[in-house]
Amino acid sequence: MITVTGAAGKTGRAVIRALAQRGQPVRALVRRPTQQQAVRAEGAAETVVGDMADPSALGQAVEGATALYHICPNVHPDEMAIGRAAIDAAREAKLAHMVYHSVLHPQAGAMPHHWHKLRVEEMLVAAGIPFTILQPAAYMQNLLPHWRQISADGILANPYPPEAQLSLVDLEDVAEAAAVVLTQPGHTGAIYELxxxxxxxxxxxxxxxxxxxxxxxxxxxxxxxxxxRTAVAAGLNAYAVQTLMQMFVYYAEHGLMGNSNVLRWLLGRQPTTLTGFARRVMSHE
Ligand SMILES: NC(=O)c1ccc[n+]([C@@H]2O[C@H](COP(=O)([O-])OP(=O)(O)OC[C@H]3O[C@@H](n4cnc5c(N)ncnc54)[C@H](OP(=O)(O)O)[C@@H]3O)[C@@H](O)[C@H]2O)c1
Known part of the structure; x- marks a missing residue:
């Protein structure tokens, strides 16, 4: 049994699908009872409802499991405390493996949500649990909320300059890589950028x-x-607004550029290109 936290989010659901496709039983930790049906539809065999910051919910989620795939909610102010609690739960349950869903270049200290992930990586490396850390680039799926505007107006709008260079990754490839490191031997102690x-x-x-x-x-x-203005009007919390604005400044100055060699090796094939991703989206329209 592999426990997945943040299971009802877009990353969690993709990871559950990839594991279920390999016949791997998954227990999903979700925050709200109404999210159970969605994760079961993706293939989760069991669900636990609880707050990820609550050690007893985490303890219940990992009880009897062999591994934990930990996904913190996106841009969460308590990422370090939640990471600490997840590591403690994994250690107490004597899990054989903990995989942490981090981010490309967590060492970029000017972006708090990256820096917090580096601190969680640091705790995990020191925890004495067999671990793997995955560091995905920005998902190609981040384009999806803007797809209609792009198709209708022919404008790709971002709050950073068009010259900013980013590496991208298909979330489906990230989920496949997660399933590889969780179900195949030989990936403990590894930190992989994706x-x-x-x-x-x-x-x-x-x-x-x-x-x-x-x-x-x-x-x-x-x-x-x-x-x-748009983000505040849409109800995005103040921490997320400030943090994402710091991210836009960083992107403008440095971009976020990685390398696809590791993902190609992990998947045993070429990663999905942006053209391939866009064609797949169009085929489902
Ligand atoms: N997007 C990217 O391009 C990208 C790239 C690299 C890494 N990442 C990382 O990937 C991770 C996941 O991102 P995501 O967009 O898939 O996440 P997400 O959509 O924000 O999903 C997070 C899930 O966790 C749940 N949740 C929130 N607070 C919780 C709590 N206290 N206890 C239990 N569950 C809780 C949410 O439920 P509710 O619906 O109830 O809030 C949601 O189902 C993040 O750490 C992000 O930094 C993202």
Whole structure:
């Protein structure tokens, strides 16, 4: 039995699907009872409802399991405390393996949500539990909420300059890599960065989308103040707004650029390209 935290989120559901496809039993930790049906539909055999920050919920989630795949909610102010609690639960349950879903370049201290993940990595390395750390790049799936606007207006809008270079990865490839490290031997003690593409400017991303959509698409920068007004109006909490604005500044200055060699090796095939991802999205439209 493998326990997955953050199970009802987009990463959790993809990881559950990938494990279930391999016949691996999964126990999903979800926050709300209404999320149980969704994770069972992805293939979770068991569910536990509880708060990830609550040690007793984590203890119940890992009881009798062999491994834990820990996914903290996105841009969570308590990522370090939650990580500590997850590591403690894994140690107390004497799990054979804990895998932590981190992020590409956690050492980028100017982005608090990356830095907090580095601190969790540090705790895990020191915990004495067989571990693996996965460091995914930005998901190609982050484009999906903007797909209709891109298709309708031909504009790829981001609150950082179109010249900013980011590596991207298909979440389905990340989930497959997670299933590989969880179900095949030989990955303990490893820290793997997971990139599907080399660095791409937003102009290049727009060009690829234009080719697949058969429409002109251009990359534009949304003023950060405008992004902030929209995010606040949509109800995004103050910590997430501030943290993501720090991320946009970092992207503008440095981008977030990794290398796809490790993912290619882990999957035993070429990672999904942005063209392949965009074609898949179009085939489901
Ligand atoms: N998006 C990317 O490009 C990217 C790239 C690399 C790494 N990552 C990392 O991937 C991780 C997962 O991101 P995601 O977007 O898949 O997450 P997400 O959609 O925010 O999902 C998190 C899940 O955790 C649940 N949750 C929130 N607070 C909880 C709590 N206190 N106790 C139990 N469950 C709780 C949420 O439930 P509710 O629906 O009830 O809130 C949701 O189901 C993040 O750590 C992120 O930094 C993301």
């Amino acid at each position: 990139c599907g593409t080399g660095p791409k400017s937003q102009h290049e991303v727009a060009g690829i989308l234009a080719n697949v959509l058969g429409l002109p698409v251009r990359a534009e920068m949304t003023p950060v103040a405008e992004w902030e």
